[in-house]
Amino acid sequence: MDENKDQILPYVDSDPNVKERIDRAVNIRKSMGIYGKGGQSERGAWNFSPTHAQVIFEYCFGMVWGQPNLTLKEKEIIVISVLAAQQLDEEVEWHVQSALNLGLESDEIIEVIAQLSPYIGLPKTNHAFKSMMRAFKKVGITKYEETADNSNLAQEQLEAEKAGDRLLAQVDLSPDVQERIDKAISVRQKIGIYGAGGQGHDGFYTISPAHNQVIFEYCFGMVWNQSLLDLRTKELIVIAASTANQCENELEWHVRSALNAGLNRDEILEAITQCSPYIGLSKTNQGLRAAKKAFDSIDENAD
Secondary structure, eight states: OOGGGOSSGGGSOSSOOHHHHHHHHHHHHHHHTOSSTTSSOSOOGGGTOHHHHHHIIIIIIIIITTOSSSOHHHHHHHHHHHHHHTTOHHHHHHHHHHHHHTTOOHHHHHHHHHHHHHHHOHHHHHHHHHHHHHHHHHTTOOGGGSOOOOTTOOHHHHHHHHHTOHHHHTSOSSOOHHHHHHHHHHHHHHTTOSSTTSSOOSSGGGTOHHHHHIIIIIIIIIGGGOSSSOHHHHHHHHHHHHHHTTOHHHHHHHHHHHHHTTOOHHHHHHHHHHTHHHHOHHHHHHHHHHHHHHHHHHHHHHO
16 A cells, blocks of 8 residues: 555554553543443443444543543543533533542532633533533532522522522622733733734624623633632633534634643643544544644744
């Protein structure tokens, strides 16, 4: 075969260690708590499609989950993000349980899903939280179901609670907006999207003042300033969501900011590849192209 006629073949291991791949898949599944009875659903698609079963085992767990750069916790965060972006509620539920088995705390999982909201939308985020709560209930985490203490609520909030508006009852009615703005500026400086050269120049910021304010206050002032996850992890979440949604322009910019947040190029490529079993090869190809475009642009400007 003429390898010059096949762009992929020259980069393929023609004699992979399959035994090592299978062993790695078994060990990873054990760590995630999905090895043996009770660790999977009863859907049983693998019963009638041996090929599908083999692909899940080798490709998903033996190869993709077996990549060397990111931790299993980080990989699980990426997978939850990708599944939530596609509103795959049942899969989110199972992977929240895996995240707990891998050592993520419940509050950290909540923050992962909240970090997604600017990038996948509020309804999909709501669905992910519902899936998360089902997972928590299955493993006996009940602290989020306890009745809230209403002793410090304002009169408007008490009235809202009485009327059945549970959201208003939990909302800060006197937020410090200036603090949000300051926090937004700070985080944008840290990830390198503050000032000239740090954003795209397509002009959409000039046409919707409301959208601009939402980006600044809600996305960067609030969501990006949650306290538990570091900037590196938050960028992994956004990269995963942008890859799943095929938002190549946003992904390209977040590849740049991820480098500023402490991720290296190999880790970014691994993060995009980690999405592959859950979004398909075509979307992953697009994600990798966006990353390459960002890397090439950085290298060109460095010359």
